[in-house]
Amino acid sequence: MKIRVRYRNNSGEVTAGAARAFRIGMTLLAMTAVALLSALITMRLAIHTGEVEVPNLSSLTLEEAAEKTSSAQLNLTVENRFYSTTVPAGRVLSQSPSPGASVRKGWHMRITESMGPQRVSIPDTVGMNERDAGMAIRRASLDLGAIAHMPSPGPADTVLAQTPPANAEGVDKPEVSLLLSQPESATPRAYVMPNLVGMSYSAASAKMREMDLRVYAIIPQPAPVAVDPNAPTGTAPPAPVATLPAGVVLTQNPAAGMRVSTTDTPRVKMSASAIATPSATPAPSATPASPAGAVAPRPSAPVVRQPAAIPTIVR
Template identity: 45%
Template sequence: MKRKIQFVFTVLCMLVVMLVSAALTLRVALHGHEVTVPDLAGETIPEASTSALRSGVDLYIQNKYYSTTVPAGRVLSQAPASGSRVRHGWQVRVTVSLGPQEVTIPNVVGLPVREASMAVRRDQLDLGTLAHLDAPGDPEMVLAQTPPPNAGVDQPRVSLLLSSNAANASSAFVMPSFAGMGFPAANRAAIALGLRVAAIGEMPQPQPTPQVAGTPGPGGTLLDANGQAIPKPAPIYPAGPVTAQLPESGHRASRGDVVKLYFGNYRPGGGSSASATSGAPGGNSSQGPSH
């Protein structure tokens, strides 16, 4: 009996030793190859790559942002932070500075998505999220963009809202925002949705044009003595970008509805010295420029 007790005690001791050894081995395996994350802020990408390799971590460029304080091509931020303890081979994600913003956000509203994508990439910008909205008219047309044209941005990325004419699409849709757009771009976007535009704002005084005699030509044009088409007077648009609209963005709208676009210092409920109304495709324009 005594021998049996000694045998069981010996087995238990061996099991305890094995468990302790396994725990120590696991701890060494998990923490024995830990390294310290270096400080990469302000370094160029080659310098950051060398620092990461020397410290035993991997470098991954996750984002690019414009910055007025960090020169282009240098690390703007990192994660994990410098001084953190991570496993050997851990991935350190960095954001690279693009320097001050030097590009202008193009206006692609009203363009097909292919042309809009080319315009965005031509200006060395990235194409962001592409969302779709059931809307009448041609599919894959840009209804709105974020950020708006000529806006100051943090990232070189432009997201687009595209039209879709799904088989079960109704004539109702969500009113987009026209804020920041000039009249031509806002008018094109509204017409693509089947809306009619009432532009409210100060209308520039038309420049007097000399009367030129001509002969009728094809398509209602006038031809001069040399048979060349006489240019038509340039259309007159409200000055400045859209500052307000009715209905506001996010409201329910339907094809044929009128959206009031306010320019300059004009606001809903205020007065206006002139306004122009344009129709949807196939419609007639009333006072103001024709489209």
């Protein structure tokens, strides 16, 4: 049995389909570009249609400036007042934005009002409390400016300084700023503990006084001298042997580098003046027998050791 296979040549249909898809894609792309361009043109026209030109308000009265900005569909705000020797009182000294700028309708314009030449005298409020100083400033037709505080001894809220100073001339702005006192902080001042080991007590105390601190020294008493029971009567005890110079700092608390404050009490341990030489323990010896009729010797008194003395605290 024979099978015949016939091939169909459809290359023309494939080419026609690809061309048709390309044309559809280009049409969609062109429509998208046209839509974006139309949206941009519409937004630009809408924005520029809502813009106005800022008028020139220089040297106008406040009423004239308000009327001119209202006709331009803008809002007006008086932001500051300054003295001026060139612009009469009650007129516009400066404005923002500047004339000729393009802004949206309803924009808030800010102007500075001229108060003319300075005609008031700056009162002296140093030493007054905050309430009296504020009343004195307002009585002089001035405004109370910034208020700052600084720790200072004495009553709180007392005027330490003012700006501008009393009776100043050539002042730009009609306001007085005050510097008031406040109670000093109750937080103790902190320091870094120095290394006092090896110093004498006087040097260590002077070092701590530089930080407004006092140091307390603990001086141990030397050990008592042991009495030899076999020593002949009237023999002097052995002299103590000094091992370190007297009054040298051996240890300290807190350690060097630690944080200390005025509420802390640093302590140091000083070297004693001398340490006694320990007595030698006598070797036991045999007691000879007493002859008949001889009187037995009285036994020696026991060794009495004094208790160690309590350490002395030196301020």
